[in-house]
Amino acid sequence: MNCRVKICGITNVEDALMACRHGADALGFVFYAKSPRYVSPEVANDIVAQLPPFVTPVALFVDADESLITKVVTANSRWMIQFHGSETEAECSGYQRPYMKALRVKEGDDIASLTDQYPTASAILLDAYKAGVPGGTGEVFNWSLIPASLSKPLVLAGGLTVENVEQAVKQVAPYAVDVSGGVELSKGLKSESKVQEFISGAKRGQ
Numbered sequence: 651m652n653c654r655v656k657i658c659g660i661t662n663v664e665d666a667l668m669a670c671r672h673g674a675d676a677l678g679f680v681f682y683a684k685s686p687r688y689v690s691p692e693v694a695n696d697i698v699a700q701l702p703p704f705v706t707p708v709a710l711f712v713d714a715d716e717s718l719i720t721k722v723v724t725a726n727s728r729w730m731i732q733f734h735g736s737e738t739e740a741e742c743s744g745y746q747r748p749y750m751k752a753l754r755v756k757e758g759d760d761i762a763s764l765t766d767q768y769p770t771a772s773a774i775l776l777d778a779y780k781a782g783v784p785g786g787t788g789e790v791f792n793w794s795l796i797p798a799s800l801s802k803p804l805v806l807a808g809g810l811t812v813e814n815v816e817q818a819v820k821q822v823a824p825y826a827v828d829v830s831g832g833v834e835l836s837k838g839l840k841s842e843s844k845v846q847e848f849i850s851g852a853k854r855g856q
């Protein structure tokens with residue numbers, strides 16, 4: 651199966667176009683002000699306007715105000731939304747946009763039932779849980795906690811790197827993989843060689 655790749659935490663057009671050149675299927679833009687990968691709605695939409703076709707921009711929010719979400723996604727019809735906080739199904743489905751719901755996985759979580767709470771989601775993103783850090787932790791969670799099948803396409807995230815992505819794809823067989831820190835030179839700046847190697851590794855694993 652073709653494992654798709656989302657490169658998250660894009661902050662500049664050079665990294666965005668570089669990731670597209672190397673085959674990224676989606677680019678994540680973080681609108682969470684406390685993140686070192688935060689990007690403003692204006693900068694992000696300027697980048698999105700320059701993207702080639704067949705690449706999905708993903709607007710990432712953490713329990714954001716409706717006004718911010720609307721401001722971002724109404725500027726370009728290509729946006730998909732990633733809700734990375736404690737948003738309910740009703741809060742996620744109010745924007746007439748495809749969305750992913752991120753779940754931060756802890757031991758003992760019933761991932762299947764948590765997934766079923768978002769019947770209108772296009773996908774579920776499973777990420778590592780770290781107290782006080784909503785995302786971009788750079789930490790791997792226990793992939794054996796993931797049920798053999800979910801009611802939604804699975805995007806695997808959390809601590810993926812050029813070293814572990816092939817094994818992650820072989821073991822989990824996700825619909826897509828997502829990475830932020832593992833392909834960076836520094837927070838918010840991507841490494842072309844790491845992006846290229848990460849995407850190649852994801853393809854080798856399928």
Ligand SMILES: O=C(O)c1ccccc1NCC(=O)[C@H](O)[C@H](O)COP(=O)(O)O
Nearest residue numbers: 658685785786787788808809829830831
């Ligand atoms: O990337 C961030 O800085 C971030 C901050 C706050 C909420 C979510 C964030 N990222 C969401 C993502 O989808 C990341 O790609 C995901 O958490 C994996 O990050 P990493 O472990 O660094 O690959």
